[in-house]
Amino acid sequence: MSATWASSCYSAGTAQIVEESHVGTQVANLGTSLFLVGFGLGPLLWAPLSEVYGRRAAVFSPMFVSICFCFGSATAKDFQTLMLTRFFGAFFASAPVTNTGGVLGDLFSPAYRGLAVAGYAMAVVGGPALGPIVSAALARRLRIETGNWALHARFEEWDVSVRELVQKFLVRPIRLLCTPICLLVALYAGFCYGILYFQLGAIPYIFGEVRGWGQVRATLPFLCIIIGAVLGAAANAYNQLAYNRAYHAARDRAVPERRLPPMMVGSVLFAGGQFVTGWTARADIHWVVPCLGLVLLGTGFFTIFQAALNYLVDTFHMYAASAVAANTFMRSCFGCAFLLVVGPLFHNLGVGPSLSITGGFITLMIPVPFVFFVYGKRIRVRSKWSRASVWEYD
Numbered sequence: 001m002s003a004t005w006a007s008s009c010y011s012a013g014t015a016q017i018v019e020e021s022h023v024g025t026q027v028a029n030l031g032t033s034l035f036l037v038g039f040g041l042g043p044l045l046w047a048p049l050s051e052v053y054g055r056r057a058a059v060f061s062p063m064f065v066s067i068c069f070c071f072g073s074a075t076a077k078d079f080q081t082l083m084l085t086r087f088f089g090a091f092f093a094s095a096p097v098t099n100t101g102g103v104l105g106d107l108f109s110p111a112y113r114g115l116a117v118a119g120y121a122m123a124v125v126g127g128p129a130l131g132p133i134v135s136a137a138l139a140r141r142l143r144i145e146t147g148n149w150a151l152h153a154r155f156e157e158w159d160v161s162v163r164e165l166v167q168k169f170l171v172r173p174i175r176l177l178c179t180p181i182c183l184l185v186a187l188y189a190g191f192c193y194g195i196l197y198f199q200l201g202a203i204p205y206i207f208g209e210v211r212g213w214g215q216v217r218a219t220l221p222f223l224c225i226i227i228g229a230v231l232g233a234a235a236n237a238y239n240q241l242a243y244n245r246a247y248h249a250a251r252d253r254a255v256p257e258r259r260l261p262p263m264m265v266g267s268v269l270f271a272g273g274q275f276v277t278g279w280t281a282r283a284d285i286h287w288v289v290p291c292l293g294l295v296l297l298g299t300g301f302f303t304i305f306q307a308a309l310n311y312l313v314d315t316f317h318m319y320a321a322s323a324v325a326a327n328t329f330m331r332s333c334f335g336c337a338f339l340l341v342v343g344p345l346f347h348n349l350g351v352g353p354s355l356s357i358t359g360g361f362i363t364l365m366i367p368v369p370f371v372f373f374v375y376g377k378r379i380r381v382r383s384k385w386s387r388a389s390v391w392e393y394d
Contacts, residue, residue: 040329050099
């Protein structure tokens with residue numbers, strides 16, 4: 001949550017940065033866009049390192065470095081320093097965001113992983129939403145406790161070279177993106193994530209410029225996205241009960257496609273939320289109506305985001321961190337691009353047509369979870385990356 005919080009809290013100070021640094025608004029927005037670029041590139045390094053050297057070292061060490069860069073951003077004396085510290089702060093902060101999926105895959109069986117991922121997803125969604133408002137160590141421990149120095153993890157037998165690390169692990173997220181499941185799920189989740197960051201500019205514009213609300217009050221509708229996220233978490237928790245029945249029927253083995261029903265419903269809610277918010281933004285319509293659209297958007301986003309993570313972890317269990325890294329890379333690219341176009345798009349086209357464009361694209365992607373729900377098992381069996389997740393179940 002601290003990592004995603006840092007990504008969006010910058011947006012509330014854009015006006016001050018424009019004034020102090022003597023740059024335009026679009027240039028000032030690079031502080032958030034470059035953060036998302038760093039968020040996208042970092043997972044390509046931290047995910048494979050976590051699979052070789054364990055999760056702990058690949059999470060806490062980079063996060064400590066990210067904290068140092070955050071202090072650098074806070075005390076930057078010029079615009080160039082601010083941009084550099086934002087980028088590298090994000091590059092290192094992406095480690096916990098990327099590796100949490102792998103950690104939860106290590107700690108929880110599929111019967112409980114959905115509820116664990118709900119907590120993780122709430123932190124990921126809560127960070128960008130709250131930010132604008134307030135602007136493998138186990139083997140070593142066992143050796144010490146038991147006195148049995150023969151205990152070790154499998155990766156400790158591997159004397160990995162840098163070349164082998166790059167060839168086998170650094171490129172793995174890119175190779176996973178060449179599989180249809182990882183590519184389409186990452187594209188879908190990434191596009192939805194981009195629209196979430198799109199709201200960093202949309203909500204202040206709708207409630208600030210269009211409706212004339214004050215600066216702080218105009219950010220309060222971000223809470224609607226959090227309310228939607230809570231509703232989405234409840235839907236995913238309910239789906240976990242149905243998943244567990246299929247899980248036990250498959251002899252306690254993962255059934256990835258049973259993760260998708262909330263995503264199927266959420267895809268419709270997410271698209272609907274775009275249109276409702278866009279076409280009820282004008283000042284003569286009560287503010288509750290666009291806020292309801294944001295609740296729909298938050299509910300749809302959360303169900304899509306969490307189901308996508310669960311589906312990737314179940315499908316690519318042995319390579320969960322790399323699959324999540326590919327997903328993080330894709331969504332950060334979309335978040336960066338969407339944030340740069342929100343201002344010109346709204347000022348040139350208006351709120352309704354602008355959100356109709358994003359809503360139209362997201363509507364075209366609604367069939368994705370339905371297709372994988374029906375044909376997912378057949379697709380998984382054809383890939384060496386996901387073949388291990390295929391079991392005989394009804």
